[in-house]
Amino acid sequence: MNSCAILGASGHGKVIAEIAELNGYKKVDFFDDTWPELKTVHHWLVLGNSERLLALVSQYDIVVIAIGDNTIRLKKQIEFQAKGANFSVLKHPSAIVSRYSELDVGTVVMANAVINSFASIGVASIVNTSATVDHDCKLGNGVHISPGVNLAGGVTVGELSWIGLGAQVKQLINIGDQVIVGAGSTVVNDISNNQIVIGTPAKPLDKFKEQTIKVSLC
Numbered sequence: 098m099n100s101c102a103i104l105g106a107s108g109h110g111k112v113i114a115e116i117a118e119l120n121g122y123k124k125v126d127f128f129d130d131t132w133p134e135l136k137t138v139h140h141w142l143v144l145g146n147s148e149r150l151l152a153l154v155s156q157y158d159i160v161v162i163a164i165g166d167n168t169i170r171l172k173k174q175i176e177f178q179a180k181g182a183n184f185s186v187l188k189h190p191s192a193i194v195s196r197y198s199e200l201d202v203g204t205v206v207m208a209n210a211v212i213n214s215f216a217s218i219g220v221a222s223i224v225n226t227s228a229t230v231d232h233d234c235k236l237g238n239g240v241h242i243s244p245g246v247n248l249a250g251g252v253t254v255g256e257l258s259w260i261g262l263g264a265q266v267k268q269l270i271n272i273g274d275q276v277i278v279g280a281g282s283t284v285v286n287d288i289s290n291n292q293i294v295i296g297t298p299a300k301p302l303d304k305f306k307e308q309t310i311k312v313s314l315c
């Protein structure tokens with residue numbers, strides 16, 4: 098366990114770079130497609146773009162895709178896996194991850210997150226700072242659980258869904274694929290695929306806008 102390549106030299110990438118160091122990776126290098134002029138991020142080198150990483154992939158013990166957009170992150174991971182890149186699970190040492198949980202490769206777990214017994218999480222997902230994923234939750238591929246989110250027991254979160262900062266989800270709720278739950282929302286009903294929901298209780302964004310207009314006209 099020596100070298101780690103991170104695709105995405107963003108703030109998210111920096112957090113992952115530090116977690117890689119804390120897990121004993123001695124060589125941590127960045128690659129990035131957005132800022133070609135970038136040569137360093139703090140003390141880490143930026144060695145090129147994704148094409149360059151593809152050429153060097155066999156030299157790294159693991160690759161992490163540090164891209165916030167769920168769809169792009171999952172797509173890039175699949176692309177890199179097909180070219181022989183190794184992916185692993187990276188956990189901040191302060192995270193509490195049950196021995197009875199299952200986390201798939203490319204998933205990262207940030208500081209103070211808690212993942213309880215028999216929870217499962219797919220590939221290329223993010224459990225961000227101080228989020229809790231309680232017992233028996235089932236999270237799909239390319240999911241992002243933002244900082245401070247609490248998922249109660251037995252919650253399902255579908256592929257590519259994003260649960261926003263500080264949201265709460267009641268036990269046994271099913272959240273579909275490609276759903277966005279707005280920051281601070283409380284989800285108490287199931288949510289079907291491709292919805293954006295906000296508020297307490299969480300409602301679809303368009304409906305929320307209509308209600309706001311109605312109230313302001315009174």
Ligand SMILES: CC(=O)SCCNC(=O)CCNC(=O)[C@H](O)C(C)(C)COP(=O)(O)OP(=O)(O)OC[C@H]1O[C@@H](n2cnc3c(N)ncnc32)[C@H](O)[C@@H]1OP(=O)(O)O
Nearest residue numbers: 225243244260261262277278279280281282295296306309
């Ligand atoms: C380490 C990290 O930084 S991880 C990143 C964590 N970040 C997050 O979790 C952010 C999550 N994103 C959100 O909550 C966003 O506001 C979204 C995705 C729900 C909506 O974004 P947009 O589609 O751009 O909506 P927009 O900003 O135009 O807002 C539309 C309306 O909904 C309201 N609104 C937006 N988000 C919320 C929310 N979370 N709760 C309540 N109301 C909201 C807005 O005030 C606005 O109301 P108005 O039309 O009366 O002015």
